[in-house]
């Protein structure tokens with residue numbers, strides 16, 4: 292079987308034909324595939340896609356195709372320029388590449404596919420291309436996907452903030468969290484009101500009124516924008532973010548207490564205990580459970596805070612908002628009397644956001660509590676995997692690529 296036969300089977304480059312496919316004379320084998328335009332028929336303008344008369348022919352260029360058994364495959368073609376009535380003198384349209392790309396479109400999708408399974412660096416090493424080639428390929432896949440995705444039918448969204456890089460740099464992420472469609476919809480730098488307003492601009496005036504549920508954490512800027520832009524939706528403060536907030540308060544209590552214990556010369560009973568306090572009891576190993584039970588023998592503020600957090604989990608087990616409200620009020624009052632400042636601060640916040648918290652019950656189980664948390668974890672995983680992506684552009688690209696559930700271009704053959 293000839294290589295031409297294989298190439299004709301896996302590609303569709305009409306109205307171009309494969310003139311030849313041969314090894315080059317170089318020391319390292321390279322398969323050179325020469326492309327030729329069909330002799331009848333006019334070239335198409337690459338801007339408007341209309342036939343136009345030939346203006347001149349540019350020098351031959353090389354386009355990298357997907358390697359065959361790790362032998363590089365190169366398409367060679369001398370592109371013509373057309374004299375288009377609409378657009379002027381332009382390069383002709385070719386089906387295997389766009390713009391000044393010297394990777395074929397198939398190769399870009401191929402690299403992008405691998406880039407979802409390995410780091411960009413690993414892909415570059417595996418296929419002997421540059422890191423920039425991988426990055427550009429992923430970028431190409433993402434922009435194609437964003438241009439071809441549909442934002443119709445979105446009923447539930449989750450708004451989340453993620454810390455990026457060290458220090459207090461944040462990214463705002465918006466997910467669609469409908470049961471049949473869970474995906475990352477949007478990312479923007481920072482977590483200001485302006486940031487989230489940009490998302491609503493993307494969603495558009497027709498689609499925003501169709502939102503039924505919005506999940507978010509307690510960040511004031513988000514609350515304000517959501518109330519303004521989607522007043523018809525039930526706005527829920529989700530469980531994951533509430534528990535996270537209590538966890539952070541416990542961290543503060545513990546840090547202050549360790550400091551105090553040290554100053555008073557007591558042994559550091561709490562050292563290394565941070566994670567035990569944040570874990571759900573059923574997730575503790577035997578050894579950890581022993582350490583926790585030792586810790587619990589001290590009547591320390593951290594432990595009291597921990598018990599308050601555990602006790603508060605009951606909140607989400609209620610069925611009716613009325614009962615949940617009673618429970619919430621009682622627990623907030625208790626926390627206010629605890630004399631533990633960070634816990635009092637949380638109680639104050641929860642109290643002031645009471646209606647939004649109770650909306651959880653008004654949503655009547657239509658929102659899954661795990662979905663925002665699951666997404667938050669996935670984002671962290673992707674961020675960790677792509678450690679070293681320092682620019683906003685690369686960060687956004689990799690998140691959309693991994694979590695955006697973006698549509699992909701279809702080809703004659705599935706190369707990946």
Ligand SMILES: [Zn+2]
Pocket residue numbers: 336337338339340341375376377378379381
């Ligand atoms: Zn044109």
